[in-house]
Amino acid sequence: MFSKVLVAEDYEIANQGIIKILNDKIGIHNIEQAKYCDDAYLKFRKAYNDQKAFELLITDLSFKEDHKIQTITSGVELIKGIRSIQPDIKVIVYSQENRPDKINMLFKNFNINGYVCKGQNAVNELIRCVDGVYQGATVQPPELTNSSEINMMIHLDDLDIMLLEKLSHGLTKKEIRTKLKKQNISPNSESAIDKRVSKLFDDFKAKNTTHLIAIVKDLGLI
Amino acid sequence: MFSKVLVAEDYEIANQGIIKILNDKIGIHNIEQAKYCDDAYLKFRKAYNDQKAFELLITDLSFKEDHKIQTITSGVELIKGIRSIQPDIKVIVYSQENRPDKINMLFKNFNINGYVCKGQNAVNELIRCVDGVYQGATVQPPELTNSSEINMMIHLDDLDIMLLEKLSHGLTKKEIRTKLKKQNISPNSESAIDKRVSKLFDDFKAKNTTHLIAIVKDLGLI
DNA sequence: AGCTGAATTACAGAAATCTGTAAGGACATA
DNA sequence: TATGTCCTTACAGATTTCTGTAATTCAGCT
Known part of the structure; x- marks a missing residue:
């Protein structure tokens, strides 16, 4: 030993x-x-x-x-x-x-x-x-x-994490879009952001943004 | 001893x-x-x-x-x-x-x-x-x-906690209102709920519901 | 070059949020 | 009874969210 x-x-x-x-x-x-x-x-x-x-x-x-x-x-x-x-x-x-x-x-x-x-x-x-x-x-x-855990299956890229963080800080999608444009990060239209967040809704079975943030906070993802 | x-x-x-x-x-x-x-x-x-x-x-x-x-x-x-x-x-x-x-x-x-x-x-x-x-x-x-902590100053009653939990579960204010009415809990109008949540916004310096939930999750309040 | 599929963008309408103002009721105090 | 305060409720309008559809761009492949 x-x-x-x-x-x-x-x-x-x-x-x-x-x-x-x-x-x-x-x-x-x-x-x-x-x-x-x-x-x-x-x-x-x-x-x-x-x-x-x-x-x-x-x-x-x-x-x-x-x-x-x-x-x-x-x-x-x-x-x-x-x-x-x-x-x-x-x-x-x-x-x-x-x-x-x-x-x-x-x-x-x-x-x-x-x-x-x-x-x-x-x-x-x-x-x-x-x-x-x-x-x-x-x-x-x-x-x-x-683990048959949810978070094993879901792949979050950097943009996803960034979106989740911005949302958790209370930014509106419009504000996020402006910020992304300023930083020249590629998908920066409001609808693209919408789409991505909607996908996260599906992934985490969230009903709305607030729910989503609560879930990922619980999971410790942000 | x-x-x-x-x-x-x-x-x-x-x-x-x-x-x-x-x-x-x-x-x-x-x-x-x-x-x-x-x-x-x-x-x-x-x-x-x-x-x-x-x-x-x-x-x-x-x-x-x-x-x-x-x-x-x-x-x-x-x-x-x-x-x-x-x-x-x-x-x-x-x-x-x-x-x-x-x-x-x-x-x-x-x-x-x-x-x-x-x-x-x-x-x-x-x-x-x-x-x-x-x-x-x-x-x-x-x-x-x-303790000089923020959460020492803010008094959350049972209703506040319940509201925060419902919101974190993705319920809309309308749904929360319906639920409260069913359970015969007194302040159950949508505007009363609005008011209370707005007060929480002030207390925690949150910009919107999503932000609020992120904050109280971080504080471990729910 | 042309095709294909995936991702990005634009737009639009219904629903929900957020923020006011105003009115009513409960309650304590004078 | 009258007064003021606090809490609840009603309502309204501006903003934001959410969900579609459709057009556009882009990369990989033949």
Whole structure:
């Protein structure tokens, strides 16, 4: 089993919970924790330079900001930074994020080894995940394999996201059109915008703009 | 110190984290945990009937629904149920909720003894809270005392919340009006609804309904 | 060049939103 | 009873949304 693990998670209680699982259920005792990405990175660097490198990183994705100013602010950046030094370190992401395409992106672009979704069965999932990763497997969460989710099927391009954001900021279609024209972005007629938004209505089964924004806010798409 | 504690929290990792703190940092070892409200309630009943009542309940507010059908679905109901049997049990709420008026409501209406906000400093806050409650104090979170938040100033009554929810579900004002009339809820003219929503526009500095819903979604109000 | 399909644009009408003004009722106070 | 305030309701007009249809452009393909 892994003998040295780094846990990066800003919520202290969750941090403690992970450590308890690693301790009691998996039998890993050499664990260090960090509440901030910068802190995690420093601990990693020090251990690496001392020839006592970590074998596994368990990290959250989003870290709440507070008074401390951080250079690394997200789990993704942390992973990038650590992997650039020690490419073979195993990485498990532990996050609230449950959007399949976002999780998929982590596996594809950052080659993470496992993903555990914060939730009701996180303990067993975490145990399974650590075991699997130790044996060299790539462990995807149930959310990904079972997913018949709406947001997996729907492809949103940059323009769609931009439209949704503008709408959520209360701009009218006319204002959006003006803005697009100013920026020389290609589909910029009011009817083209109408068409696109109508398509989004279909995709998300929304009744009107307000409904649409509520849905994509709930999905965390914007 | 408390000798017997019940922890109700659906996120397993957080659950484990709380137990670890109680164990390691406060020295409480007789702890039971529950992932569901019903489960917590049953454990409480059993202990009470066996003359081995719990002295402290630490509970979350919201419990995610899954396949198991529950009769008690929220921490508030759980508190009500338990207090109706054992009025003097101490209660600490541990939740993500950070709206001052909601937290205040818990102290005022349910006489909870302490509140800890899930967050970066939850460990120390929890320790402080358990200590304080044990000594008979009422322990409010820093969020309550420091808060200069917008949502502290704006008072939303039940009708406001209902309107926002209906709007976020894509209902038109006409549909909302019909629904209110059916349920015999008093202000049910279209213009009354208009007025109320307009007031919300002012409160939240929203430009239109879509913008408004985006804002209150971001604030977590619905 | 000519064809085809997809995307963009223009236009138009019905429905809904947003913003006023005005009138009526409930309620407390003097 | 009279007065003022607050809330509800009615109505109206300008603006915006939503949903069609039809014309135009553009890229890929033969």
